[in-house]
Amino acid sequence: xxxxxxxxxxxxxxxxxxxxxxxxxxxxxxxxxxxxxxxxxxxxxxxxxxxxxxxxxxxxxxxxxxxxxxxxxxxxxxxxxxxxxxxxxxxxxxxxxxxxxxxxxxxxxxxxxxxxxxxxxxxxxxxxxxxxxxxxxxxxxxxxxxxxxxxxxxxxxxxxxxxxxxxxxxxxxxxxxxxxxxxxxxxxxxxxxxxxxxxxxxxxxxxxxxxxxx
Numbered sequence: 001x002x003x004x005x006x007x008x009x010x011x012x013x014x015x016x017x018x019x020x021x022x023x024x025x026x027x028x029x030x031x032x033x034x035x036x037x038x039x040x041x042x043x044x045x046x047x048x049x050x051x052x053x054x055x056x057x058x059x060x061x062x063x064x065x066x067x068x069x070x071x072x073x074x075x076x077x078x079x080x081x082x083x084x085x086x087x088x089x090x091x092x093x094x095x096x097x098x099x100x101x102x103x104x105x106x107x108x109x110x111x112x113x114x115x116x117x118x119x120x121x122x123x124x125x126x127x128x129x130x131x132x133x134x135x136x137x138x139x140x141x142x143x144x145x146x147x148x149x150x151x152x153x154x155x156x157x158x159x160x161x162x163x164x165x166x167x168x169x170x171x172x173x174x175x176x177x178x179x180x181x182x183x184x185x186x187x188x189x190x191x192x193x194x195x196x197x198x199x200x201x202x203x204x205x206x207x208x209x210x211x212x213x214x
Contacts, residue, residue, distance in 0.1 A: 001034075003093030005136065006208055007104035009177060010144030011170050013151030014193040015200050019144070020102045022201035023208060027098065031212075037092040039084070040102040047080040070115040074127065077108040085136060093136075098212070105131050106141060110176040114169060124176050140211045142204050143181050146193035148174050 008016040017040075024038040042048040054076060081104070092099050109131070113124035120126045148170035181188035189207045193200050 001096035003096050004098045005138045007101045007138040007141045009106050009141055011151050011173050013154040014144035014146040015197055016144045017102050018197050019201040019204045020100055023205050026205050035097040037097050037099045039088050041084055041104060042080050043084050045083050047083050051076040051080055067119045074112045081105055105135050110173050113176050114172040141188050142191050142207055143177055143188050144191045144193040
């Protein structure tokens with residue numbers, strides 16, 4: 001049985017993490033014979049831990065030029081993605097599993113594509129060109145589409161805010177995601193994340209079942 005790689009993308013606060021857990025539970029109930037691997041990026045591996053630590057202190061670190069900090073962050077994301085591919089995604093797909101990943105390479109292109117503006121020309125395309133020779137393209141990508149204003153309202157309850165959780169930044173990330181979806185309409189399925197969490201998860205689940213049983 002051929003493995004299937006499905007990725008969930010969207011700005012912070014779009015509800016994809018909640019949807020991923022719901023989908024994993026539902027798939028286990030409806031397809032107990034099929035192995036499911038629920039995973040995420042950044043990972044919990046060594047590079048992922050280093051990346052999270054660097055991100056946590058990034059806002060207050062003025063010891064490096066901004067361009068150098070952004071490039072360091074980009075390549076940490078890429079290194080973590082490479083580890084994710086070799087240790088989790090590819091081995092699971094070889095066994096015929098359905099791999100459901102909460103964030104993937106598209107998130108790096110969308111987010112770091114904003115931080116690298118003015119440093120490299122057309123940063124989203126530049127990042128994608130670095131990934132292209134070695135990355136595995138998902139079979140489908142669910143893009144959770146949400147107004148950045150609403151996303152920020154949803155995140156108000158979080159104790160710790162990350163540097164990415166700013167309106168102007170999220171608006172730019174949202175534009176990058178929408179542009180990527182427009183370029184690859186055969187891969188991206190847009191999910192209306194303005195709905196309540198259960199309806200968002202149900203819409204995502206329906207999209208995944210359509211992919212599995214096509």
